[in-house]
Each structure stands twice: as C-alpha cells, then as structure tokens.
Amino acid sequence: MGAQPRRGRPDDAHAHAHADALFGFEDIDTGQGVHVPADAGPLFRDSPAARRLLSVREIRAEPAAAASPRGRQVLARFPDAEIVPVDSHWRIPDLHGNAGNVDRWVRIKSEVLVLGEKKTLTTRPNGRSADWIAPGPANGCAMACAYCYVPRRKGYANPITVFTNIERIIAHISRHVARLGSKTEANQCDPTAWVYDVGENSDCSVDALISDNVADIVRAFARWPSAKASFATKFVNPDLLLLDPRGRTRVRFSVMPQEDSKLLDIRTSPVESRIAAAGDFLEAGYEVHFNLSPVVLRPGWESDWALLLRQMDDVLPTAVKDQAAAEVIMLTHNEDLHELNLGWHPRAEDALWRPDLQEPKRSENGSWNVRYRSGVKSGAVETMRTLVARHAPWLRIRYAF
DSSP: OOOOOOSOOGGGTTOOOGGGOSSOGGGSOOSSSOOOOTTSOSOGGGSHHHHHHOOOOEEEEOHHHHHSHHHHHHHHHSTTSEEEEOSOSSOOTTTTTOGGGGGGHHHHHHHEEEEEOOOOOOOEEOOSSOSEEOOOSEEOOSSOOTTOSGGGGTOSOOOOEEESOHHHHHHHHHHHHHHHOOOOSOOSSOSSSEEEEOOTTSOHHHHTTTOSHHHHHHHHHTTOTTEEEEEEESOOOGGGGGSOOTTOEEEEEEEOOHHHHHHHOTTOOOHHHHHHHHHHHHHTTOEEEEEEEEEOOOTTHHHHHHHHHHHHHHHSOHHHHHHOEEEEEEOEEOHHHHHHHHHHOHHHHHHHOOTTTEEEEEOTTSOEEEEEOHHHHHHHHHHHHHHHHHHOTTOEEEEEO
16 A cells, blocks of 8 residues: 555645545555566666666655655665765755865765655646646756756755655646646647656656656556656666556657767766667657757857757657657756856866857746847757758657747
C-alpha cells in the first residue's frame, strides 16, 4: 500500500475528495526497487557509468522524508552515504547560498543528495512547452550545464533534492486532470491532451537513477486518457525503456551543436547519443520531441546548427520523424550565474556572456536575466526556422522564442 496523504495541508483545502482522483494512493509504488521484467538484465542505474554521475557520499534529509517509504528507498540505494538531518530542504546554509562552494560546484552535484517533502503543491499555466507546469518529483541536478537556470533557485550549489511525498504529488496532479476533463480545442502544446511538464526544475532521466518517482509519474499518466506528462532531458537513461508509458509521456531530447555541447553541457550524455536514443524511446511507447536549445549566438553558429540538423535527418528513423516536433529556445542568461561560472568554468562565459548582443529581461519570477536584444533575437529565430525547413523539413516547430 502507498503511504496515505497527510491531512490539513493548505493546498488540500479546496481539493476534490479522494474519490474524484483518477489515480489511487494504493497504486503508488513505494517499494524498495523498480519492478522490471525478469529477463531485463542489470539496471543502468546500477552501472559504473551511473555511479560516476552520482557517487553519493552525503544525504541531507528532513527526518520525515528519510522515514518515508520513498526516503527509505533512496537511503537503500546509497548505503554508505552519511545521513545528515536538516530542518528544511530549502534552508541548508552551508550548502545553499554559500559562495565558498563555487570551486566544488561539480563535486557537490555528484556527492550530495537532499531528501525533502514538497510542502506546497501548485500547478500553474504555461502555454508554451506545456499547458501546465506540474509539481515535479525533484529539483536540482547532477549535471552541470553552464547556462542552466535551476541553480539560481537555491544558490551556488543545487544538487538533487528528491521529494519523497510522491503520492501527494501524483494525487494533486490527478485532481487537476479530473477537474479539467477532456481537451476540446487543439493548441501548440498538443491537439488532444492536456500536457503537464513534470521536470521544470530537474532532469527526470537523472532523477530515475535515484528512486522510482519518475516511474510512478509515467505509470500514472499512462492511465489518464486526457493528459500527457512531458520532460526535457540531456541524459539517456535506458532504464526508462523498461516502463510502459503507452504514449502518455513526451520525452523532449535537448540537442545542440557538438562544439557548444562540449563547452556548455557538462556531465551530460553526448548529443549523438540523445539523437540515437530517439528511436528506442519511441518504440518503448514514448512520444519523442526535440528541444533545439539553447541556441547560442557565436561565430559559425549557423553552419554548426545546419550540420546538426542534417545529422538528425540522416540518422533518425522515419517513425520518429513522422511524430516529431521541436521547440527552439534562444539563450537566456543571468548576471549572478555569469559571476558564478567565472569561478569554475570561465571559458563558458566567452560564449554565454555577450553584452554587445544582450539586454536585461525581467523573468516571470521577478528576477533580472539577460537575453539577446529584440532585433538580434528575432533575426536568429528566423534563421533557425529557415535552417530547419531546409535541412530537416519533417521537424515541425511547435514554438520558438
């Protein structure tokens, strides 16, 4: 049996009764390991490659999170890790907001995990990549992409925080899906399904190395005929092929030219591996899209993107092309992240920090970022549309910004 939800939380005050949910708590898998076919062989998450990405030595844990079924599963994955109790996964002074951690940026991502409960569950409208941004199963990441906005949320070091109250997260989404009913009007997100981004602040492919949270989400959406889960990833995790998404989870493989990836996509799967995995994921029952993201303007960027698009056209199976769509996302950067990167990866800033091309932009959360100036950006977006039409005409662009 899955753990029962705690009562009296503010986000439950106006929720529908449990009977209205599409997915019962008893269906949540809170076991000690993912259920896989008997002939599946060793799991990738137990491989040396996975252990190199996540060589966890320390787990900062809220006591209730550590004691939960999902928390115990994570602790069992890393039996040699030191467990350090914390009052809140948001407030760990020597980890979050500690500028002295910048020289240990990648090591912290590899060696530290945080366990916590997601206290406030909200689903907010999006309208670009997805209809809705759902509460995700984690935040933070073990990878270290130099342009990533996620580190700004906690400051200086943002290793993965696993949310152990997955049953409440899925129940919240279930109630939201039930209230919406069927999608009656097509939009750029999807013609028939409500699309929920479940990986806004983490990479679900990496999260699946740690616990069954992502498997539980995929399993839930497979039962909801009016909704789809969606997440972007830069990591190929073959364990996800063992799940049964039934076309209700959209994987968006983020790709960029190899020259950019070598400089900026630290600790990720090679771009060619992400492209090569698309056919396997489609065959396993996922919808497969692509993020052409971020587009970084530097000398030669147009020819390098043309080369990448031709590579995709050459190697992707027809079945992938027939259902594929893409998002084109121009680089958005941040002054605080720029200063942080100068402390651990200054070469990246030669490409990312371009005051001659950029202007300030107020983000949705109120912080100040920098983006390419309006005229520069619109011209680059049009160039990307032209390149796609010329070299990968099968790739429908859902939106570009």
